[in-house]
Amino acid sequence: MKKKFILGASILALAIPTFVTANSNIRIWMKGNLIKSDVAPYIYQERTMVPLRVISENLGKEVTWDGAKRSVNIKDEKGNEFSLIIGGKFMEDISANVDRKIELDAPALIKDDRTFVPLRAIAEAFGERVDWDKDKRVVVIGEGYDTNKIKEEKKEVLDPLGLDYLYNKDMAGKSDEEKTQYEKAMRAQESKVFKGYKNGDVEGCLAWLSFAKAGEFFEPEQNKNPFLNPKKDGLGIGLTKRGEAMSGYEKTEGEDYYKRDCMGLASGPCVAGLEHFDYYINYDGTFSYFRLPLHYQGTAPEMLKEVKNIVAHPKKIKFIKADKSEIEKLLKTLVDAENDYKLKDLV
Template identity: 90%
Template structure:
């Protein structure tokens, strides 16, 4: 027999105002504890969207992804099994001797390479109580919710964050007040902070330190083309130097300023590159999110197309940017990587505010 699903008394409050985003501090409480997730809940069409894999696995369920069908399958040891298709309006209960469709009040979506479903679906499919604590900004799943523990957890999170910030002096990467600002305000702030002298690494700018930290973080996340580069981020820089560039806000995407329909970059984008030749170049561009992460994208090294199609491709790549968290890098490693920086970049920073 299937469990009866239970909705929290304030289920209607789950339609949080639409200005809340994944960059906000929404957390997930499940059956007595806050759970860790590499992606945060967010709001879509006035519905709270939660990461399906994180919640399912914390409930003891197995999740599999079929890339060809763009579908997700969830099952547990009791024989319960559900299936849904990205963009679909239903979650199907495909357990033995069961033929049931659960209507979703918002479609399943992919964000930051993770599948998200509306919170109500967790209640209806898994038989769990769900609720929303608007004061603490916590999604609640199951019983045993303790507001006092939320306070303790928040204090601990701040302490852990301070430990990450202090060694490199890049506190601006965690300035949540900037997350909701306009692109212009973000750019002005970033340029100012990046142009300042590093308080930790004498003779370098904050931007130099930030770029090296992004390089290490990229390798730690295993995102370089070459597996060996992910294991040893010094591999190319030792031989060829680490180049850091800056694509400024307002710069033409195609490089043809007078082309009809020209479009321009909305944010400054830091670009990192190293390699023995253009064909073997390891590279990526990124912008910061002010929550300790950056979003990266890769643009083609050469374009063989019209300016219009070039602009379209650039915009598509930026729109698909993926998030990576800045790591807590070793100071000595940072110093060694800083020494490989191309000399031309220092001059670029001196003129960054021009």
């Protein structure tokens, strides 16, 4: 059964690859004006992907969604009509007395409950000229474009330490697996602010300082001076990977496993006096942390119950806007955590 809609009707979400490059600062100029889009364009396979709503609203196209075939038909008042399947490599020209396939430079995809299509392929199929202003990052459709009339967008710096991914609200609703893959990729990137370090190193140091600012360390002196232990003993940044046993004993009956990667920070002169915590990102500028006991009392089931309860009730802390010099001071104290959990090896 076919369902017809004009302009901005949503198309049911089907699938999207795990990694795409978000480019919210990409703008679209169409026939004399910058146009607005409720969902930002992005780059996928080096092609600009735009929500189909942009085509239907601003080029006057009529769109039909066929749920059974998972296909989209686009046509105009001149009788031009094209059909494409979500994820397909071709777009079919099904206009009257025409039967030809047009290879797409990128497939149509579903993202954020919107159908995204490769802008150049769709626009040019309907006879529209498409250009790219790389300096202003503007996709140009049609004639009469004047780059001098396009004002530079003010780029918001979410984090002066280069950790903008901590504020990526789009990730908040993703699955635990997607979050884990995203965090792994972001932490592995070289820091744009601190030469010779990775984002994961910087993030761990920021979490350590934020923890002290919130007054969460056991020792009051550590909260007043978060450089106290690292100065003497170094700062260890470890990683507990998604899928690891919570108790540490894989054969424990009723075992549960971590659903997210958890960063672990530790510094102290000995195990008994260790300052430590584990945390995961919330993507709103906060992280949630928990602390597991250094020693357990009771049976294995009792231990597992205690661990699951602690992990299920984390406490939220806000990342502070740390001074660059403070982060540098901590970065210089970094030491590898346990061999199995070396952050640089895992990310």
